[in-house]
Amino acid sequence: MNIVVGVGDMKVSNDPDAVLVTYALGSCIGIGIYDPVAKVGGVLHYMLPDSEIDPEKAKKNPFMFGNTGIPLLFKETYKFGAAKNRLKVLVLGGAQILDQNGLFNIGKRNHTVLRKMFWKNNIIVDFEEVGGTVNRTIKLEVKTGEAIMKVCGTEVRRIPWI
Numbered sequence: 639m640n641i642v643v644g645v646g647d648m649k650v651s652n653d654p655d656a657v658l659v660t661y662a663l664g665s666c667i668g669i670g671i672y673d674p675v676a677k678v679g680g681v682l683h684y685m686l687p688d689s690e691i692d693p694e695k696a697k698k699n700p701f702m703f704g705n706t707g708i709p710l711l712f713k714e715t716y717k718f719g720a721a722k723n724r725l726k727v728l729v730l731g732g733a734q735i736l737d738q739n740g741l742f743n744i745g746k747r748n749h750t751v752l753r754k755m756f757w758k759n760n761i762i763v764d765f766e767e768v769g770g771t772v773n774r775t776i777k778l779e780v781k782t783g784e785a786i787m788k789v790c791g792t793e794v795r796r797i798p799w800i
Contacts, residue, residue, distance in 0.1 A: 640777075643668075643681045646702035650680035650714040654781040663731035663774045665745035667704060667752055669711060670728040670776050672783040673720035674800060679780040680720075682711040686744070687751040704751040712761075726799050727761060728785055730776055732768035745769065765799040 643649045643660040651658060658681040660668050666685045672678070682701060689696030689703035700706035715725070732749035749768050756763065767774065767787065775788040785797040 643683050645683055645685055646699050646707075648680065648682040648701045648707060648711050648714070650678065650711070650718055651780050652676065652678045652718050656780040658778040658780065659776065661775045663776070664733050664735035665731070665748060667729065667731040667745075667748045667768070668774070668776045669708065669752070670730075670778045670785055671711065671715055671720070672726045672778065672780075672785075672800070673715065673724045674726065674783050675724050676719040676721070677780060677783075678715050678718040678720040679778045679783065680711050680715045681776060681778055682707050684708070684748065687747045704748055705755065708752065708755050722761075725761075726764045726783065727756075728765040728776070728797055728799050729763055730767050730774045730787060733770050733772055733774075735771060735773065765797050 639655050640657050640659050641649050660683040669682045671680045684704045684707045687704045689706045696706050732745035734745050772790050777786040783800040787795050
């Protein structure tokens, strides 16, 4: 059963039949995390790096921003029995899609926020594919931890992270 994670959204599940899916990661970042012992998976799809640009919007939807969504993703998986030392982490997105001149660099800024937060919290990334000018999609199977990436809607690759 597909559970769709929309833009500015996060889902965590321990249902063995669940497949967490987020589509069309352009400049947005998609983070997938999985605990192979607890069989818990989570996916976050955030679109902007820092909630300081709109604190009111961040209160209503913390998953829209990296600095507010990332901690909530990890906290929610811990509630389901995941342990930090067992987590597998993948990161996709951060492309430069609509900003070909690099004026805003949203994708790069999204990725920078993530890397800083992960470094401060000693989070190791097991697989990462960011940047470029392509959209990516993540599918994470909760039962096995298998992750599939689609690039530009066609090329399908199994992610070697478990």
